[in-house]
Amino acid sequence: MSLRPTLDFLLNDWLAVEGLNQRERFADHSRETFDAVLDTCERIAREKYAPFNRLVDTQEPHFDGEKVILPQATHDANRAYAESGMLSAAQDYEIGGMQLPYSVEAAANTFFAMASVSIGSGLLTVGNANLLMKHGNELQKKVFALNEFSGRWSGTMCLSEPQAGSSLSDVATRAVPDGSGSESDPLGARFRLKGNKMWISSGEHELTENIIHLVLAKIPDENGKLVPGTRGISLFIVPKKMVGTDGGLTGERNDVALAGLNHKCGWRGTTNTLLNFGEGKYPVGGEAGAVGYLVGQPGKGLACMFHMMNEARIGVGLAATMLGMAGYHASLDYAKNRPQGRPMGPAGKDPAQPQTRIIEHADVKRMLLAQKSYAEGALALELYCARLVDEHHTAEAAAADDARLLLEVLTPIAKSWPSEWCLEANSLAIQVHGGYGYTRDFPVEQYWRDNRLNMIHEGTHGIQGMDLLGRKVLMEEGKGLKLLADRMNATIQRAMQVPELAEHANALAHSLAQVGAATKAAWATGIPGDALANAVPYLQAFGHMVLAWIWLDVSLTAQAAADSPARTGRLACMRFFFLYELPKIGAWLNVVSSRDQTCAALPEEAF
Numbered sequence: 001m002s003l004r005p006t007l008d009f010l011l012n013d014w015l016a017v018e019g020l021n022q023r024e025r026f027a028d029h030s031r032e033t034f035d036a037v038l039d040t041c042e043r044i045a046r047e048k049y050a051p052f053n054r055l056v057d058t059q060e061p062h063f064d065g066e067k068v069i070l071p072q073a074t075h076d077a078n079r080a081y082a083e084s085g086m087l088s089a090a091q092d093y094e095i096g097g098m099q100l101p102y103s104v105e106a107a108a109n110t111f112f113a114m115a116s117v118s119i120g121s122g123l124l125t126v127g128n129a130n131l132l133m134k135h136g137n138e139l140q141k142k143v144f145a146l147n148e149f150s151g152r153w154s155g156t157m158c159l160s161e162p163q164a165g166s167s168l169s170d171v172a173t174r175a176v177p178d179g180s181g182s183e184s185d186p187l188g189a190r191f192r193l194k195g196n197k198m199w200i201s202s203g204e205h206e207l208t209e210n211i212i213h214l215v216l217a218k219i220p221d222e223n224g225k226l227v228p229g230t231r232g233i234s235l236f237i238v239p240k241k242m243v244g245t246d247g248g249l250t251g252e253r254n255d256v257a258l259a260g261l262n263h264k265c266g267w268r269g270t271t272n273t274l275l276n277f278g279e280g281k282y283p284v285g286g287e288a289g290a291v292g293y294l295v296g297q298p299g300k301g302l303a304c305m306f307h308m309m310n311e312a313r314i315g316v317g318l319a320a321t322m323l324g325m326a327g328y329h330a331s332l333d334y335a336k337n338r339p340q341g342r343p344m345g346p347a348g349k350d351p352a353q354p355q356t357r358i359i360e361h362a363d364v365k366r367m368l369l370a371q372k373s374y375a376e377g378a379l380a381l382e383l384y385c386a387r388l389v390d391e392h393h394t395a396e397a398a399a400a401d402d403a404r405l406l407l408e409v410l411t412p413i414a415k416s417w418p419s420e421w422c423l424e425a426n427s428l429a430i431q432v433h434g435g436y437g438y439t440r441d442f443p444v445e446q447y448w449r450d451n452r453l454n455m456i457h458e459g460t461h462g463i464q465g466m467d468l469l470g471r472k473v474l475m476e477e478g479k480g481l482k483l484l485a486d487r488m489n490a491t492i493q494r495a496m497q498v499p500e501l502a503e504h505a506n507a508l509a510h511s512l513a514q515v516g517a518a519t520k521a522a523w524a525t526g527i528p529g530d531a532l533a534n535a536v537p538y539l540q541a542f543g544h545m546v547l548a549w550i551w552l553d554v555s556l557t558a559q560a561a562a563d564s565p566a567r568t569g570r571l572a573c574m575r576f577f578f579l580y581e582l583p584k585i586g587a588w589l590n591v592v593s594s595r596d597q598t599c600a601a602l603p604e605e606a607f
Helices: 004-014 017-022 031-058 072-083 102-116 123-135 138-149 301-337 362-394 397-438 444-455 461-472 475-496 499-522 528-532 535-559 565-593
Strands: 153-158 174-177 190-201 210-218 233-239 241-243 249-253 256-261 272-277 290-295
Touching: 004 017, 004 031, 004 102, 004 362, 004 535, 004 565, 017 031, 017 102, 017 362, 031 072, 031 102, 031 444, 102 301, 102 362, 123 138, 123 153, 123 210, 123 290, 123 301, 138 153, 138 210, 138 233, 153 190, 153 301, 174 210, 190 210, 190 233, 210 290, 210 301, 233 241, 233 301, 301 362, 301 397, 301 444, 362 397, 362 535, 362 565, 397 444, 397 461, 397 475, 397 535, 461 475, 461 528, 461 535, 475 499, 475 535, 499 535, 499 565, 535 565
Parallel strands: 153 210
Antiparallel strands: 174 190, 190 272, 190 290, 210 233, 233 290, 241 249, 256 272
C-alpha cells in the first residue's frame, strides 16, 4: 500500500498547492517539479531508510570512550538526505536552496518519517539554521546556518536541564563574557558557558563534521547572580568544534563533553544525550568554559528559541502522524492476509467451512477505520498548517497575518493531537495483530514505542494545553480563535448545501458553540488556576473539534470526486469521526466549563 495517492489528493485536490506557482517566490515551480521532489524522497526513503528501521532499533548508539558509534546505515541515510537538497529545500536560490513551498517540503518529509523516524531527517538541523537566518547576524548566517543547510554540519537545541526539565525559568547554565574585546567578535559577542543540558537529541555523533548547539543560558548580573524567571535567558551558538570566520574548523575542540547516552523506549536510532558545558575536559585556549556566541539581544533568548520550538512542534506532529500511518498500513496488510474465525450466522457454525480473513470481522474493520481516520486526518491537519506557513511567508499582508494567527492557535493541536491519537492508532495496530503484534516479529510494537515519545518532547500535553487555553485562544483579544471559527463556519455553510454532509455540518456547528462556551466559562472567574486546572481536557476537546472540521472540509473535496474506493474510504473516515469521536468532547468540556477542581484540589496525602 502506497502513501503517495493520499499525499497527491491532499496536496493537489484539497489544498491546491500547484496554485502557489502564481506567486513570485515559487514561479519556477509546477506540478511536475513538486512531483519530482516527492518521487526523489520516496525513493531515498524506500532504499536508505525503510530496510534499516529494525536495525537502528536493535543496534543502539554506544560510546567507545572517544566517540559515539552509529550503524553504517545511519551514515548512509544521513548522507543521502543531505545530498537530496532537502535540508535547504525552502531556502533562497542564492544560498543553494530550491525555494520550495513548505507544504511540499513537509509532504516530502513524510516518506522519511514513515520509513524510519528513528534514523531522522534533519528536523533539528533545519530548525536550528532557520532560527539563525531569522535572528542571527550576517556572519552567523553565513558560517553556521549555511553549513547546516548544506549538510556539512548538523544542529541541536539545548533547553532542558536535569534539575529543571520543562521549567525553563529554572535554567541554571551560566554565560559570562570571554575576556576583553570579546563583545566585538565578528561571530557574535563571545561568552564562556558552564552548565548541564539534558535530553539533547543528536547531541553527539560522527555523522557530520561539526555539531552546532543552540543553548539557553543566563548572563549573571553585576553581582554575579542569575536573574530569576525567563526574562534573563539568552541564546548562544556553541559549536562542538571551534570554527573560524571563514567557516573552517580550527582543529580545536570546544569545551562540550558527552556525559552520557539516554537509553530510550523508542527512537533508539537517534542519540539522546546529557551534555556538560564548560567542565574543563576540552579547555579552549587553556581555559575551562564552552565558547558561545550570543544570538540576538541579551535576555531575549527564549523569544528567539520559540522560532525553533514552534517549527519543531509541527515536525513532532508530523512524525507522530507518520508512525500512526505506518502502523495502519502494516495492520491493514496483516488483516487482509490473516485467516481466523468464521462469519456470523448459520454458515459460520460449520467448522468444515474455510476460515475468513480477519478484515471481514466488524470489530477489526472498526479498528482499521479508527486508525485510518486518525492518521489521514492528522496528515491533512499537518499539511494544512504547512500551507499556512506558505501563506504567512508569501501572501498579501492581511492574509499573511491571518495565517500567522491561525498557526498560533493550531500549533498546540498540530503537535498534541497526532501525538495522542496516532499513538492510539499504533495501539490498535498491535490489537489487530493479536498476540503477534506484541512480539518483535512484526513492526507494530516498534511503531508504538517510537510514537510514545511524541506526547512528551517539544512540550508535554500539559504544556500544550496551558499554551492553548492560557495564551493562544486569548491572544490579541481572541482574534485567532475568531479567525478559526470563521474558517470552520465557512466549511459548515458549504457542507450544509450537500445533503450527505448536512447532518455532520450541524454537529460541527454544535461542537464549535460548545468549545466557545467552555472557553468563556473556564475564564469566568479570571483566575488562571481555575481555568487551567483542566487545560488538557480542553486541549483534547479542541483538537477533536479541529479534526472534525478538517475531515468535513476534506470530504467536500472527496464528495465532488468520481466514485472510487479512495473516495468511499475518505467519506467513511469522516462519518466514523463524527459518529464515534466527536461526541467525546461533551465529557471533556463538562469539567472545563464547571472549572472542576477534583484533580487540582486533591491533597497529596490522598494519593
